[in-house]
Amino acid sequence: MKIAIMGKIHPNGLTIFEKNNIENFEIENFEEDSLIKNLSDVDGIVIRTANLTSKILSKCRKLKIVSRHGVGYDNVDSEYIFKNNIALAITGTSNAVSVAEHVMTMFLYLTKKIHLSNGLVKSGNFKNKSELPNFFELYKKKILILGFGRIGQELAKRCLGFDMEVYVYDPYVSEDVIKNKKCHPIKKKDGFELADYISIHLPLNDSTRNFINFDDFNLFKKNLILVNTARGGIVNENALLDALKNNKINSAGLDVFETEPPIKDHPLFKQENIILTPHNAALTLECRKRMSIESCMNVFNYLKNIKELNKKNIVNLSNLNF
Protein backbone atom coordinates (compact mmCIF):
# COMPACT_ATOMS: atom_id res chain seq x y z
CA MET A 1 0.00 0.00 0.00
CA LYS A 2 1.32 3.44 -0.93
CA ILE A 3 0.13 6.92 0.06
CA ALA A 4 1.16 10.24 -1.53
CA ILE A 5 1.11 13.43 0.52
CA MET A 6 0.70 16.41 -1.82
CA GLY A 7 2.14 19.39 0.09
CA LYS A 8 3.81 19.46 3.49
CA ILE A 9 1.59 18.58 6.46
CA HIS A 10 2.25 18.51 10.21
CA PRO A 11 4.21 15.32 11.04
CA ASN A 12 1.61 14.11 13.57
CA GLY A 13 -0.55 12.69 10.78
CA LEU A 14 2.29 10.82 9.11
CA THR A 15 2.96 8.81 12.26
CA ILE A 16 -0.33 6.99 11.59
CA PHE A 17 1.15 5.53 8.40
CA GLU A 18 4.56 4.95 9.94
CA LYS A 19 3.17 3.07 12.96
CA ASN A 20 1.25 0.82 10.58
CA ASN A 21 4.16 0.27 8.17
CA ILE A 22 2.39 1.98 5.29
CA GLU A 23 4.69 3.45 2.65
CA ASN A 24 4.16 7.19 2.27
CA PHE A 25 5.99 9.96 0.46
CA GLU A 26 5.70 13.71 0.14
CA ILE A 27 5.27 15.46 -3.21
CA GLU A 28 6.41 19.06 -3.66
CA ASN A 29 6.51 19.18 -7.48
CA PHE A 30 2.96 19.71 -8.73
CA GLU A 31 3.71 19.83 -12.48
CA GLU A 32 1.36 17.60 -14.42
CA ASP A 33 3.97 15.22 -15.89
CA SER A 34 5.63 14.72 -12.53
CA LEU A 35 2.30 14.07 -10.79
CA ILE A 36 1.23 11.56 -13.45
CA LYS A 37 4.50 9.68 -12.89
CA ASN A 38 4.46 9.78 -9.10
CA LEU A 39 0.79 9.05 -8.51
CA SER A 40 0.33 6.18 -10.97
CA ASP A 41 0.46 3.42 -8.33
CA VAL A 42 -0.74 5.08 -5.12
CA ASP A 43 -3.76 3.79 -3.16
CA GLY A 44 -4.47 7.09 -1.44
CA ILE A 45 -3.65 10.79 -1.69
CA VAL A 46 -3.64 13.37 1.08
CA ILE A 47 -3.85 16.76 -0.62
CA ARG A 48 -3.49 20.36 0.51
CA THR A 49 -4.13 23.07 -2.09
CA ALA A 50 -2.54 21.74 -5.32
CA ASN A 51 -4.82 20.92 -8.24
CA LEU A 52 -5.81 17.35 -9.09
CA THR A 53 -7.26 17.34 -12.59
CA SER A 54 -9.16 14.54 -14.32
CA LYS A 55 -6.15 14.03 -16.62
CA ILE A 56 -3.93 13.27 -13.62
CA LEU A 57 -6.60 11.25 -11.81
CA SER A 58 -7.25 9.09 -14.89
CA LYS A 59 -3.65 7.85 -14.72
CA CYS A 60 -3.93 6.79 -11.06
CA ARG A 61 -4.50 3.07 -11.60
CA LYS A 62 -4.92 2.05 -7.96
CA LEU A 63 -6.40 5.17 -6.36
CA LYS A 64 -9.18 4.52 -3.83
CA ILE A 65 -9.30 7.70 -1.75
CA VAL A 66 -8.41 11.39 -2.03
CA SER A 67 -8.34 13.02 1.39
CA ARG A 68 -8.39 16.83 1.58
CA HIS A 69 -6.38 18.50 4.32
CA GLY A 70 -9.27 20.96 4.78
CA VAL A 71 -12.98 21.08 3.94
CA GLY A 72 -13.27 22.80 0.54
CA TYR A 73 -12.52 20.53 -2.41
CA ASP A 74 -12.75 22.85 -5.40
CA ASN A 75 -9.05 22.07 -6.20
CA VAL A 76 -9.86 18.45 -7.09
CA ASP A 77 -11.97 17.24 -10.01
CA SER A 78 -14.79 15.89 -7.87
CA GLU A 79 -16.88 14.95 -10.90
CA TYR A 80 -14.20 12.49 -12.03
CA ILE A 81 -13.77 11.16 -8.50
CA PHE A 82 -17.50 10.63 -8.01
CA LYS A 83 -17.86 8.78 -11.34
CA ASN A 84 -14.95 6.46 -10.64
CA ASN A 85 -15.76 5.00 -7.22
CA ILE A 86 -12.97 6.92 -5.50
CA ALA A 87 -13.75 8.23 -2.01
CA LEU A 88 -13.39 11.97 -1.39
CA ALA A 89 -12.72 12.84 2.26
CA ILE A 90 -12.52 16.13 4.16
CA THR A 91 -11.38 17.10 7.68
CA GLY A 92 -14.85 18.02 8.88
CA THR A 93 -14.06 18.29 12.60
CA SER A 94 -10.78 20.26 12.37
CA ASN A 95 -11.24 23.72 10.86
CA ALA A 96 -14.28 25.54 12.13
CA VAL A 97 -12.92 27.03 15.37
CA SER A 98 -9.79 28.52 13.81
CA VAL A 99 -11.69 30.04 10.89
CA ALA A 100 -14.41 31.47 13.17
CA GLU A 101 -11.71 33.04 15.37
CA HIS A 102 -10.07 34.51 12.25
CA VAL A 103 -13.35 36.18 11.30
CA MET A 104 -13.73 37.62 14.83
CA THR A 105 -10.15 38.92 14.59
CA MET A 106 -10.96 40.69 11.31
CA PHE A 107 -14.22 42.08 12.68
CA LEU A 108 -12.52 43.47 15.79
CA TYR A 109 -9.49 44.82 13.93
CA LEU A 110 -11.63 46.64 11.35
CA THR A 111 -14.23 47.83 13.89
CA LYS A 112 -11.66 49.27 16.30
CA LYS A 113 -9.37 50.60 13.48
CA ILE A 114 -6.46 48.96 15.27
CA HIS A 115 -4.06 49.56 12.36
CA LEU A 116 -4.55 53.33 12.62
CA SER A 117 -4.12 53.39 16.42
CA ASN A 118 -1.03 51.23 16.13
CA GLY A 119 0.45 53.56 13.48
CA LEU A 120 -0.28 56.60 15.62
CA VAL A 121 1.58 55.28 18.66
CA LYS A 122 4.55 53.95 16.68
CA SER A 123 4.97 57.25 14.83
CA GLY A 124 5.30 59.10 18.17
CA ASN A 125 1.83 60.69 17.95
CA PHE A 126 0.28 59.13 21.06
CA LYS A 127 -1.24 62.46 22.11
CA ASN A 128 -3.07 62.94 18.80
CA LYS A 129 -5.63 60.23 19.44
CA SER A 130 -8.51 62.61 18.78
CA GLU A 131 -7.39 62.63 15.13
CA LEU A 132 -8.34 58.97 14.74
CA PRO A 133 -11.64 58.30 12.93
CA ASN A 134 -14.63 57.02 14.88
CA PHE A 135 -14.39 53.43 15.90
CA PHE A 136 -17.12 51.20 17.28
CA GLU A 137 -18.46 48.29 19.36
CA LEU A 138 -19.75 44.95 18.11
CA TYR A 139 -22.36 45.08 20.89
CA LYS A 140 -25.97 44.94 19.56
CA LYS A 141 -24.82 45.12 15.93
CA LYS A 142 -26.47 42.93 13.31
CA ILE A 143 -24.43 40.26 11.59
CA LEU A 144 -25.53 38.27 8.55
CA ILE A 145 -23.91 34.85 8.24
CA LEU A 146 -24.07 33.41 4.73
CA GLY A 147 -23.93 29.61 5.03
CA PHE A 148 -24.79 27.94 8.34
CA GLY A 149 -22.58 24.86 8.22
CA ARG A 150 -19.65 24.00 10.46
CA ILE A 151 -17.90 27.39 10.35
CA GLY A 152 -21.03 29.55 10.18
CA GLN A 153 -22.34 27.89 13.36
CA GLU A 154 -19.05 28.33 15.25
CA LEU A 155 -19.02 31.99 14.23
CA ALA A 156 -22.61 32.46 15.41
CA LYS A 157 -21.66 31.25 18.93
CA ARG A 158 -18.84 33.79 19.11
CA CYS A 159 -20.98 36.66 17.82
CA LEU A 160 -23.70 35.83 20.37
CA GLY A 161 -20.96 35.97 23.02
CA PHE A 162 -20.42 39.59 21.98
CA ASP A 163 -24.19 40.26 22.26
CA MET A 164 -24.57 40.72 18.51
CA GLU A 165 -27.88 39.98 16.73
CA VAL A 166 -27.18 37.05 14.43
CA TYR A 167 -29.07 36.62 11.13
CA VAL A 168 -28.55 33.60 8.90
CA TYR A 169 -29.13 33.01 5.20
CA ASP A 170 -28.94 29.31 4.36
CA PRO A 171 -31.95 27.85 2.54
CA TYR A 172 -30.57 24.32 3.05
CA VAL A 173 -30.75 24.50 6.85
CA SER A 174 -34.18 24.40 8.49
CA GLU A 175 -35.47 27.51 10.23
CA ASP A 176 -35.87 25.50 13.45
CA VAL A 177 -32.17 24.61 13.52
CA ILE A 178 -31.27 28.28 13.04
CA LYS A 179 -33.72 29.45 15.73
CA ASN A 180 -32.55 26.77 18.18
CA LYS A 181 -29.08 28.32 17.93
CA LYS A 182 -30.57 31.70 18.98
CA CYS A 183 -30.19 33.11 15.44
CA HIS A 184 -32.76 34.57 13.02
CA PRO A 185 -33.34 33.06 9.58
CA ILE A 186 -33.57 35.75 6.89
CA LYS A 187 -33.86 36.08 3.11
CA LYS A 188 -30.72 37.09 1.22
CA LYS A 189 -31.88 40.56 0.10
CA ASP A 190 -33.41 41.43 3.50
CA GLY A 191 -30.17 40.37 5.18
CA PHE A 192 -28.10 42.48 2.77
CA GLU A 193 -30.19 45.55 3.65
CA LEU A 194 -30.05 45.11 7.41
CA ALA A 195 -26.51 43.88 8.12
CA ASP A 196 -23.75 45.85 9.85
CA TYR A 197 -21.45 42.85 9.33
CA ILE A 198 -21.47 40.05 6.76
CA SER A 199 -19.35 36.91 6.91
CA ILE A 200 -19.30 34.34 4.12
CA HIS A 201 -19.19 30.59 4.79
CA LEU A 202 -20.43 29.07 1.51
CA PRO A 203 -18.76 26.53 -0.75
CA LEU A 204 -17.57 27.88 -4.11
CA ASN A 205 -19.64 26.42 -6.95
CA ASP A 206 -21.63 27.63 -9.96
CA SER A 207 -24.47 28.86 -7.73
CA THR A 208 -22.22 30.83 -5.35
CA ARG A 209 -19.72 32.37 -7.78
CA ASN A 210 -20.29 36.18 -7.72
CA PHE A 211 -22.81 35.65 -4.90
CA ILE A 212 -22.00 39.27 -3.96
CA ASN A 213 -21.78 41.39 -7.10
CA PHE A 214 -21.99 45.07 -8.19
CA ASP A 215 -25.75 45.48 -7.60
CA ASP A 216 -25.55 44.05 -4.08
CA PHE A 217 -23.20 46.83 -2.93
CA ASN A 218 -26.05 49.29 -3.57
CA LEU A 219 -28.19 47.43 -1.02
CA PHE A 220 -25.61 47.43 1.78
CA LYS A 221 -25.41 49.94 4.63
CA LYS A 222 -22.52 52.39 4.42
CA ASN A 223 -21.15 51.10 7.74
CA LEU A 224 -20.98 47.46 6.52
CA ILE A 225 -17.90 45.41 7.36
CA LEU A 226 -17.65 42.46 4.93
CA VAL A 227 -15.40 39.47 5.59
CA ASN A 228 -14.73 36.57 3.23
CA THR A 229 -12.78 33.59 4.53
CA ALA A 230 -14.63 31.06 2.34
CA ARG A 231 -13.37 31.15 -1.24
CA GLY A 232 -12.29 33.85 -3.68
CA GLY A 233 -14.85 34.45 -6.42
CA ILE A 234 -17.86 34.37 -4.07
CA VAL A 235 -17.45 38.15 -3.73
CA ASN A 236 -16.73 39.75 -7.11
CA GLU A 237 -13.36 41.45 -6.55
CA ASN A 238 -13.96 44.30 -9.03
CA ALA A 239 -17.26 45.09 -7.35
CA LEU A 240 -15.58 45.05 -3.93
CA LEU A 241 -12.80 47.33 -5.13
CA ASP A 242 -15.34 49.78 -6.53
CA ALA A 243 -17.28 49.76 -3.24
CA LEU A 244 -14.16 50.35 -1.14
CA LYS A 245 -12.86 53.12 -3.42
CA ASN A 246 -16.20 54.91 -3.31
CA ASN A 247 -16.84 54.31 0.41
CA LYS A 248 -20.03 52.39 -0.35
CA ILE A 249 -19.15 50.22 2.67
CA ASN A 250 -16.95 50.78 5.74
CA SER A 251 -14.30 48.13 5.12
CA ALA A 252 -13.55 44.53 4.24
CA GLY A 253 -11.37 41.60 5.24
CA LEU A 254 -10.29 38.89 2.81
CA ASP A 255 -8.46 35.63 3.46
CA VAL A 256 -9.20 34.29 -0.04
CA PHE A 257 -8.79 35.62 -3.59
CA GLU A 258 -10.18 34.98 -7.05
CA THR A 259 -6.66 33.95 -8.10
CA GLU A 260 -4.25 32.64 -5.47
CA PRO A 261 -1.70 33.94 -4.96
CA PRO A 262 -3.16 37.30 -6.07
CA ILE A 263 -1.19 39.22 -8.70
CA LYS A 264 1.61 41.49 -7.50
CA ASP A 265 0.24 45.05 -7.26
CA HIS A 266 -3.36 43.84 -7.03
CA PRO A 267 -5.47 47.05 -6.91
CA LEU A 268 -7.03 45.97 -3.58
CA PHE A 269 -3.56 46.23 -1.96
CA LYS A 270 -3.69 50.03 -2.27
CA GLN A 271 -6.90 50.37 -0.25
CA GLU A 272 -6.57 51.43 3.41
CA ASN A 273 -10.04 50.11 4.21
CA ILE A 274 -9.25 46.43 3.64
CA ILE A 275 -7.15 43.89 5.50
CA LEU A 276 -5.81 40.83 3.75
CA THR A 277 -4.43 37.50 4.94
CA PRO A 278 -2.84 34.77 2.79
CA HIS A 279 -5.53 32.04 2.97
CA ASN A 280 -4.31 31.08 6.43
CA ALA A 281 -7.49 31.28 8.52
CA ALA A 282 -7.25 27.56 9.27
CA LEU A 283 -3.49 27.42 9.70
CA THR A 284 -3.15 27.87 13.45
CA LEU A 285 -0.80 25.28 14.89
CA GLU A 286 -3.68 23.53 16.66
CA CYS A 287 -5.70 23.32 13.47
CA ARG A 288 -2.74 22.15 11.35
CA LYS A 289 -2.17 19.31 13.79
CA ARG A 290 -5.86 18.35 13.73
CA MET A 291 -6.10 18.52 9.91
CA SER A 292 -2.94 16.46 9.49
CA ILE A 293 -4.20 13.73 11.81
CA GLU A 294 -7.77 13.77 10.48
CA SER A 295 -6.77 13.70 6.78
CA CYS A 296 -4.35 10.78 7.32
CA MET A 297 -6.82 8.99 9.59
CA ASN A 298 -9.47 9.23 6.85
CA VAL A 299 -7.10 7.44 4.45
CA PHE A 300 -5.97 4.83 6.97
CA ASN A 301 -9.46 3.99 8.18
CA TYR A 302 -10.95 3.88 4.69
CA LEU A 303 -8.27 1.48 3.44
CA LYS A 304 -7.51 -0.56 6.55
CA ASN A 305 -9.93 -0.02 9.42
CA ILE A 306 -13.35 0.74 7.97
CA LYS A 307 -15.17 0.31 11.32
CA GLU A 308 -13.41 3.38 12.72
CA LEU A 309 -14.04 5.58 9.65
CA ASN A 310 -15.82 8.88 10.37
CA LYS A 311 -18.35 8.45 7.56
CA LYS A 312 -19.46 12.08 7.85
CA ASN A 313 -16.07 13.02 6.38
CA ILE A 314 -16.72 11.13 3.13
CA VAL A 315 -18.38 13.56 0.74
CA ASN A 316 -19.60 10.90 -1.73
CA LEU A 317 -20.40 8.14 0.79
CA SER A 318 -23.78 7.22 -0.73
CA ASN A 319 -22.27 6.58 -4.19
CA LEU A 320 -19.41 4.32 -3.12
CA ASN A 321 -19.30 0.56 -3.40
CA PHE A 322 -17.23 -0.71 -0.50
Ligand code: NAD
Ligand atom coordinates in the same frame (compact mmCIF):
# COMPACT_ATOMS: atom_id res chain seq x y z
P1 NAD B 1 -20.16 23.45 5.34
O1 NAD B 1 -20.34 22.56 4.18
O2 NAD B 1 -20.20 22.89 6.73
O3 NAD B 1 -21.21 24.67 5.27
C1 NAD B 1 -21.55 25.32 4.08
C2 NAD B 1 -22.98 25.81 4.23
O4 NAD B 1 -23.30 26.59 3.08
C3 NAD B 1 -24.00 24.67 4.31
O5 NAD B 1 -24.80 24.78 5.47
C4 NAD B 1 -24.85 24.85 3.04
O6 NAD B 1 -26.22 24.55 3.26
C5 NAD B 1 -24.66 26.33 2.75
N1 NAD B 1 -24.89 26.66 1.35
C6 NAD B 1 -24.45 25.99 0.25
N2 NAD B 1 -24.85 26.64 -0.88
C7 NAD B 1 -25.55 27.73 -0.47
C8 NAD B 1 -26.21 28.79 -1.16
N3 NAD B 1 -26.22 28.84 -2.51
N4 NAD B 1 -26.83 29.74 -0.41
C9 NAD B 1 -26.81 29.70 0.94
N5 NAD B 1 -26.22 28.70 1.65
C10 NAD B 1 -25.58 27.73 0.95
O7 NAD B 1 -18.75 24.19 5.08
P2 NAD B 1 -17.77 24.86 6.15
O8 NAD B 1 -16.88 23.82 6.72
O9 NAD B 1 -18.58 25.70 7.06
O10 NAD B 1 -16.88 25.75 5.17
C11 NAD B 1 -17.43 26.89 4.52
C12 NAD B 1 -16.46 27.49 3.52
O11 NAD B 1 -15.25 27.87 4.17
C13 NAD B 1 -16.04 26.58 2.39
O12 NAD B 1 -16.00 27.35 1.20
C14 NAD B 1 -14.62 26.22 2.70
O13 NAD B 1 -13.89 25.95 1.55
C15 NAD B 1 -14.14 27.50 3.38
N6 NAD B 1 -12.99 27.32 4.26
C16 NAD B 1 -11.97 28.23 4.21
C17 NAD B 1 -10.88 28.08 5.04
C18 NAD B 1 -9.76 29.07 5.03
O14 NAD B 1 -8.65 28.71 5.40
N7 NAD B 1 -9.97 30.29 4.68
C19 NAD B 1 -10.82 26.99 5.92
C20 NAD B 1 -11.89 26.11 5.96
C21 NAD B 1 -12.97 26.29 5.12
